[in-house]
Amino acid sequence: MVSAWGGYVFIINLIPLHVFVLLLMQRYSKRVYIAYSTFYIVGLILSMQIPFVGFQPIRTSEHMAAAGVFALLQAYAFLQYLRDKLTKQEFQTLFFLGVSLAAGIVFLTVIYLTYTGYIAPWSGRFYSLWDTGYAKIHIPIIASVSEHQPTTWVSFFFDLHILVCTFPAGLWFCIKNINDERVFVALYAISAVYFAGVMVRLMLTLTPVVCCMLSAIAFSNVFEHYLGDDMKRENPPIEDSSDEDGKSSGNLYDKAGKVKKPVSEQEKTEEGLGPNIKSIVTMLMLMLLMMFAVHCTWVTSNAYSSPSVVLASYNHDGTRNILDDFREAYYWLRQNTDEHARVMSWWDYGYQIAGMANRTTLVDNNTWNNSHIALVGKAMSSNESAAYEIMRSLDVDYVLIIFGGVIGYSGDDINKFLWMVRIAEGEHPKDIRESDYFTPQGEFRVDKAGSQTLLNCLMYKMSYYRFGEMQLDFRTPPGFDRTRNAEIGNKDIKFKHLEEAFTSEHWLVRIYKVKPLDNREALDHKPRVTNIVPKQKYLSKKVGSM
Structure with missing residues (x-):
């Protein structure tokens, strides 16, 4: 382990x-x-x-x-x-x-x-378990991970289904008949419930004790209670009645002095409503277990078995559309860029670019280097000129972003943008301030009412470049963002230091090439070299060597 x-x-x-x-x-x-x-x-x-x-x-x-x-x-x-x-x-x-x-x-x-x-x-990861607001303030890179967000009730029901209700009953049965082993189960359950509520990823620690232990105990006790009498009736206990034979014939009264009913009459009274209730409860429990099995099969096949690189959407008639933009973009990078090219993107896509496109990335999913990730966040949050200086210092050749405004994909970089700002602000508080990207009313908006700092930053311009000319639907104006349900505020976007290199079919992945320095700018940035080889001499050597 x-x-x-x-x-x-x-x-x-x-x-x-x-x-x-x-x-x-x-x-x-x-x-x-x-x-x-x-x-x-x-x-x-x-x-x-x-x-x-x-x-x-x-x-x-x-x-x-x-x-x-x-x-x-x-x-x-x-x-x-x-x-x-x-x-x-x-x-x-x-x-x-x-x-x-x-x-x-x-x-x-x-x-x-x-x-x-x-x-x-x-470490900060453990502080964030006890203080849910600690990571957002002190370590935003940890809080930015979707798996580290607090668990919603929807997630609990989605993963556990009916076991959310049967789990407390199993815990009560454990505490009712306590022993050394059940003390461990109770501690495991209580601590796992707390940790699973703090972070989504810690549902992994809760599911074993909920599914395999406590819910099983609850169902087992219910079945034992409602089916136990029938089992005992099929195998009645053997009693030694040799000493009572003589007495039983004359003992026609019970302890209260009332006349005893014959055995046949007792069985008839028990067969009235009792068996029906037992049958109803048993069938209800079996139906719940069958629904749980069907739900688990659906969740496994749809939510936890589909690769995140290939997305799927469904039309109104039930047909399925496959969105293969990620693989399409990574294949383009692999085939159309130099093998030594460096790609700048947010760290979420680092492993995918390295594995599928076979290109060097600045940051990846190994999120230990906070300062380097903050530098990438600063480049995305700055205007084009300031971002260009950072990209030149990092030898960046291409910039890759994810944009979901066309298809309504909510996991794009604009929705993650505030985390880039917060991480960059932690390392560069003088240059980046989160408040600059909000309106005076404290709103994060991409329309005309949005902050000018946001409308002119590199991430905004790369996401919405040429998007203002696109009309997705006759009911919406050009430049309408389906993810944010707003018409973008900056439609006249032009680049000086970048150029569009690739945009996938559904605009989900966009890649921009960083332009090299102009001759005049190159002389200003690079030191003058005195021992320059004459051009004719260099060419003759090159031809001779060939």
Whole structure:
């Protein structure tokens, strides 16, 4: 798990939490001591064999909870060992002092090692889990990722379906009959619900406990309750009635003094409404499970199995249109650009350009280099002249953007533009300010009422170049953006330093070529070279070598 996913830290902290709660509930046992000690030591050694992890398990704050619980468990086990050798009063005093001293030493040691720099502090990703507004203010590059957005109720129902309702019932059944194992399930469920509500991507941690554990417990208890009597009736318990035979014949009254009903009459009364209710509930549960199976099949085939590079849309008659603009654009880059060309785009498309177009990108999905991504965001947010200076310094040959105004694609770069501004503002606050891209009323608009800073920035001009001449529908004016439902405010867009190189069929992907410097500008930018080889001599050498 450590070698496959960085989210292993969630499990590494969940298991110590389970052991700590068991200690608080006075459920300590030798099984717990042996299991956790073996898990921590072996897991620590094996996880450090992963090159990417290295010494992080002993040098990062995210792993200190596991180490602290391990030390606390050793102290607790030692006190339990002394329990039989001391009086009750002595043991209580020693236990209180020992546990308090062990917890204090562990806490102060972690603080000292963190202060001296031996243990790395908590990362921004973990701060954003506890404070949902932390990333947006301090680390906008983390908040800009769609997977890091808070989970909506629509997403919960889309992924879990009816299990959203049965999951709390299963949790209640677990807590009702608590034991050591069910304590872990309850802690897992509560913590996973919180984390899944903070980030969409952490639904991965919630689905196992919801689908495979608690909802299964809820359905199992319902079926056991409504089908249990029938099962018992098919296999009735064998009773030893040898001593009661003589008495039963004369015992015609019950404890309340009322006349007992014959067995046949009791069965008739139970066959009235009871079996019907059982059948209705059973059929209802089976229908819910069948609907859940159908929903899961549809979600898997439509939402989680379609590649994001190829998009699909449906007409009113149910026919499907395939939008292959991404592959079309990447193929054009691969075939029509120099193999050493550098492409500037937002980091979302870095891996796709490198993998499918085989071209060098400035930033990609490895989002650790915040300053470099901020520089790209500054270029996209600046006017053409300032952006050209940045692109020349980065040796950019082509600029690729995603524009969804023609087909109504909401995941384009204009909708992501504010995150580019925020990330750039974090590194270049003097040049880029987010407030400059809003109207005086605080609105982000692309029409005539929009901010002049926005209407003249590079991203806006590249997105809407020649778009003001296009009329998509007889009911809308030329330059009507279907994604933002607005007529663009700047239709007379001209470039000085860029030229349009490629636009895909549905205008989803647009590529611009960065023009080279003019002769006069090139002399102003480059230092004068004194030892220039004469042209005739250079040509003769070149011809001779051929």
